Amino acid sequence: MNIEKEQIDDLNAVVHITVQKDDYEPRVEKVLKDYRKKINMPGFRPGHVPASLVKKMYGKAVLADEINKLVSENLSKYIVENNLDILGEPLPSEKQQTIDFDQDEQFKFSFDMGLSPEVEVKLSKREKLPYYVIEVTDDMVDGQKKNIISRFATIEKCEKADESSMLKGDLAQLDQNGAELDEGIKVEDAILAVNIIKSEDAKTKLLEAKVGDDVVFELNKALPNETELSYLLKISKEEAKNVKGEFKFKVKEITKYVDPELNQELFDKIFGPDKVSNEEEFTTQVKKDLEDSLKLESEYKFSLDAKEKLMGKVDVKFPEEFLKRWLKANSKDKDGNPLSDEQIDEEMPRFLEDLKWQIIRNQLVKDNNLKVEQQDIIDFAKKSARLQFMQYGLNNIPEEYLENYAMDMLNNEEQRRNMAEGAMHDKVMEFVKEAIKIDTKEVSREEFNELLESKKNKK
Amino acid sequence: MNNIIIKPIVTERMTMLGDTLNRYGFVVDKRANKLEIKKAVEEMYGVTVNRVNTMNYQGKAKVRYTKSGIISGRTNSFKKAIVTLAEGDKIDFFSNI
Numbered sequence: 417m418n419i420e421k422e423q424i425d426d427l428n429a430v431v432h433i434t435v436q437k438d439d440y441e442p443r444v445e446k447v448l449k450d451y452r453k454k455i456n457m458p459g460f461r462p463g464h465v466p467a468s469l470v471k472k473m474y475g476k477a478v479l480a481d482e483i484n485k486l487v488s489e490n491l492s493k494y495i496v497e498n499n500l501d502i503l504g505e506p507l508p509s510e511k512q513q514t515i516d517f518d519q520d521e522q523f524k525f526s527f528d529m530g531l532s533p534e535v536e537v538k539l540s541k542r543e544k545l546p547y548y549v550i551e552v553t554d555d556m557v558d559g560q561k562k563n564i565i566s567r568f569a570t571i572e573k574c575e576k577a578d579e580s581s582m583l584k585g586d587l588a589q590l591d592q593n594g595a596e597l598d599e600g601i602k603v604e605d606a607i608l609a610v611n612i613i614k615s616e617d618a619k620t621k622l623l624e625a626k627v628g629d630d631v632v633f634e635l636n637k638a639l640p641n642e643t644e645l646s647y648l649l650k651i652s653k654e655e656a657k658n659v660k661g662e663f664k665f666k667v668k669e670i671t672k673y674v675d676p677e678l679n680q681e682l683f684d685k686i687f688g689p690d691k692v693s694n695e696e697e698f699t700t701q702v703k704k705d706l707e708d709s710l711k712l713e714s715e716y717k718f719s720l721d722a723k724e725k726l727m728g729k730v731d732v733k734f735p736e737e738f739l740k741r742w743l744k745a746n747s748k749d750k751d752g753n754p755l756s757d758e759q760i761d762e763e764m765p766r767f768l769e770d771l772k773w774q775i776i777r778n779q780l781v782k783d784n785n786l787k788v789e790q791q792d793i794i795d796f797a798k799k800s801a802r803l804q805f806m807q808y809g810l811n812n813i814p815e816e817y818l819e820n821y822a823m824d825m826l827n828n829e830e831q832r833r834n835m836a837e838g839a840m841h842d843k844v845m846e847f848v849k850e851a852i853k854i855d856t857k858e859v860s861r862e863e864f865n866e867l868l869e870s871k872k873n874k875k
Numbered sequence: 876m877n878n879i880i881i882k883p884i885v886t887e888r889m890t891m892l893g894d895t896l897n898r899y900g901f902v903v904d905k906r907a908n909k910l911e912i913k914k915a916v917e918e919m920y921g922v923t924v925n926r927v928n929t930m931n932y933q934g935k936a937k938v939r940y941t942k943s944g945i946i947s948g949r950t951n952s953f954k955k956a957i958v959t960l961a962e963g964d965k966i967d968f969f970s971n972i
Contacts, residue, residue, distance in 0.1 A: 460887075461887070464887045464890065466885070466890045466893075466968070466969065467890075467894060468965075468967040468968065468969050468970070469969045472967075472969050472970070
């Protein structure tokens with residue numbers, strides 16, 4: 417066995433592996449011996465087939481197989497032992513001579529490798545990056561407060577409808593003379609919400625209605641959306657398209673949402689027992705939660721900025737030809753067909769961008785000994801679990817639930833990798849934040865969104 | 876005498892002998908002696924023969940009972956040679972299948 421590296425330039429290298437007979441023979445023999453015990457051949461009892469016959473039949477396949485294994489094992493060993501930082505995977509060289517397993521006893525393989533470029537990422541306090549903090553305005557707090565309170569709203573019956581009311585009653589289709597159609601659509605206990613009614617005529621009529629009144633209006637104008645209509649009348653969407661004419665709605669009940677009073681009971685429901693005791697504290701708590709969730713957005717924006725900054729700062733050269741070949745050999749489109757050259761050319765810039773960021777990040781990690789521990793991954797998993805719950809408006813999940821949920825996520829191999837990746841990202845960002853000068857700027861919600869948008873458009 | 880080796884013996888027992896003791900069996904011309912057998916095997920397979928053991932087998936009497944009476948006869952007698960090869964040498968009876 418003989419392995420040598422031929423450096424073509426800084427980014428490309430060819431590794432030649434020469435396999436001698438001594439290297440592969442014992443392994444081939446061993447495999448053949450195993451084969452001999454197992455195969456069934458007419459004319460011989462199992463296990464009594466002459467060795468030479470087995471070799472004759474399977475020798476070549478086994479040989480090719482074993483040499484393949486041997487070469488790939490040694491190649492990866494060589495890469496690890498020599499600390500070669502390669503991109504993608506080694507590819508068989510284009511100059512590879514054809515191999516004749518029948519005749520040759522010594523095989524020579526050549527592999528092209530793309531080497532990872534050396535990058536130097538230096539950060540100092542002289543670098544400046546803005547960190548945008550979104551200003552929490554009173555309007556936002558008020559809106560959030562209202563939002564939270566309305567989540568605990570109760571339904572109360574009332575006599576007269578207003579904009580937020582729901583009306584319950586029987587619907588019946590009418591003919592041109594205003595009499596009920598015998599074979600028309602009838603729905604008992606249909607529920608209409610005033611704020612989804614589109615036509616002014618129906619809306620005013622409904623707002624004036626009292627319990628026990630009959631309201632007549634054109635249903636297909638009041639609800640032009642056939643999905644809503646089909647749901648209300650309990651018919652299919654196709655049928656809903658053909659619904660025409662007037663309907664009579666006999667009001668049986670009017671209900672509306674009433675916001676709960678701000679009292680201790682409500683505070684306990686929202687934030688858990690004994691955390692908030694008066695309205696002032698409630699406001700502060702809401703503001704704090706809001707700030708927390710906005711902080712995440714700030715962080716996100718910062719990570720985008722930092723990424724851009726780092727990407728712009730470091731110039732990385734890639735062995736493009738090699739990567740193109742590698743991409744071509746390894747990627748497939750949705751149907752499992754290999755990508756065409758044009759597709760590869762199209763993908764290339766994005767791929768290189770990602771790769772560049774990865775290299776920069778890895779360099780940062782290596783240079784600064786950043787490590788992701790088990791605990792970091794768990795913390796990150798918990799964080800994302802909390803985020804998920806927050807999306808559903810569940811703010812006060814007990815710690816143990818979160819812990820269980822996070823553990824569940826980590827049991828899934830793929831999710832675990834994502835989490836580790838995310839934790840690593842956070843670590844790097846933390847480091848970047850430490851290493852450079854942060855310029856904190858306070859901006860309003862709209863300005864912040866604009867900043868995000870403009871970035872997206874630039875891309 | 877130009878055809879000393881008549882055929883190789885391929886049996887389970889001979890396979891085993893070949894694997895363990897490097898011995899191979901042939902049916903040979905009855906008139907051939909050990910030296911001639913050694914020479915013939917060496918020439919034919921390109922190996923070195925260390926030792927040759929020979930044995931003569933008497934043909935068996937065979938009787939067949941048919942419609943038209945009893946047919947009695949005899950199988951051919953033959954000479955069997957077991958050759959031991961030098962270490963490292965090998966004979967592959969299946970190389971030309």
